[in-house]
Amino acid sequence: xxxxxxxxxxxxxxxxxxxxxxxxxxxxxxxxxxxxxxxxxxxxxxxxxxxxxxxxxxxxxxxxxxxxxxxxxxxxxxxxxxx
Numbered sequence: 001x002x003x004x005x006x007x008x009x010x011x012x013x014x015x016x017x018x019x020x021x022x023x024x025x026x027x028x029x030x031x032x033x034x035x036x037x038x039x040x041x042x043x044x045x046x047x048x049x050x051x052x053x054x055x056x057x058x059x060x061x062x063x064x065x066x067x068x069x070x071x072x073x074x075x076x077x078x079x080x081x082x083x
Contacts, residue, residue, distance in 0.1 A: 007059050012037030014064050015044075019071025023079075036078075037071045044070025 016037025044066040045055025056063040 008038050008041065009034055010059055011041055011056060011063050011067050015041055015067025016071045018064070018068035019073075019075055022068060022072040023075040036074055037067050040069070040071025040074045041067035042070070043074060044068075 012034045014037065016032070016034055019036060019040050041056045041063070045063075047070065048066055049055045054062065056066050
């Protein structure tokens with residue numbers, strides 16, 4: 001399922017914010033949270049599909065959880081590589 005830009009921004013914002021909380025880092029700023037959430041959503045969706053689960057499917061709880069998990073992973077990697 002293809003998401004519109006607005007849907008990616010909404011899911012990305014929420015997922016990025018939650019992902020930053022899961023990873024133990026405060027909000028990285030509105031724009032960075034959105035970008036992080038979108039990248040995390042793509043990564044999380046791809047990873048979930050590789051393991052046979054649904055990825056990001058729209059603006060719903062499942063997609064936000066997938067995005068948040070992916071964003072937490074991206075944020076963790078970002079901070080490990082930034083050191």
